[in-house]
Amino acid sequence: MNFAAPRIEEISTIEFRLERVPWPFASARAQDVEAHWARLVSRHPDHYNGRVLLMRDVNVVATPSGRRLEGRCFVAEYKAFLAWRDFGFPDRAISNAFAMAVLRSADGAFVLGEMGQTTANAGQIYFPAGTPEPDDLVGGRVDLERSVRRELEEETGIRAAEITFEEGWTVVFQGQRIACMKTARSAHSAAELVARGASFIASEKQPELARLIAVSGVGDLDDKRMPDFIQTYLRHALPA
DSSP: OOOOOEEEEEESSSEEOOOOOOOOOHHHHHHHHHHHHHHHHHHHHOOOOOOOEEEEEEEEEEEETTTEEEEEEEEEEEHHHHHHHHOOOTTEEEEEEEEEEEEEEETTEEEEEEOOOTTTTOEEEOOOOOOOOGGGEEEEOHHHHHHHHHHHHHHOOOOGSEEEEEEEEEEEETTTTEEEEEEEOOOSSSHHHHHHHHHHHHSSSOOOOOEEEEESGGGOOOTTTTTHHHHHHHHSSSSO
16 A cells, blocks of 8 residues: 655644444445455464554644644444554544654664564554553543554553653654654663664564664665564654
8 A cells, every 4th residue: 555655743642532433444345354354364373363543534633732633533443443444544534643662772772573474564663552452541532642652561561660751753654554653762772772672572372563673864774574664753862
């Protein structure tokens, strides 16, 4: 699926409110969704059909305290989400807005993860991230900071208490994907974080990541395994 070039916006706050509505795509394409899921599970039997939050009516609005990313969200089955993604995002009224922990080392590197072979994005290189889940709802709103903290610990073993999170978000828009980047600064060097990640991954029965990767300059970018929105963010954030 070819999208327009990603664009970046600095956002102060994010607010997605829950609405309880059916997803027409999921019902209209139910047989296709089931067939697609069966193919995925035949290759990766440990895939689990949980629940995720998808967004609609997404806008950026100006407020007295800064720019706010806002919209509505609804609960969808993971298998329907994957089918929608893999079929080329046929329902263009829907967006996948997700939070990413932009892990930065004390020596200035960005630390990303290579997705493990049993995941839906095997081999791809991202910041620790995940599509938000119903557990991320607080008072009918999506708490993406909670999602960031959970995904960082689940994927790398690094606890939120060890990290300094910066205010605000850098949001990368590309087609139906909305990557909400939250800078997470560590007191450890890139080498220490990579080594710690290797130890954590080795201790996990089914790790999400294969390894951590440090990026210090544009020469470290991987055109084949880093999605466009990741490369766009890094080219924006790395020193010229």
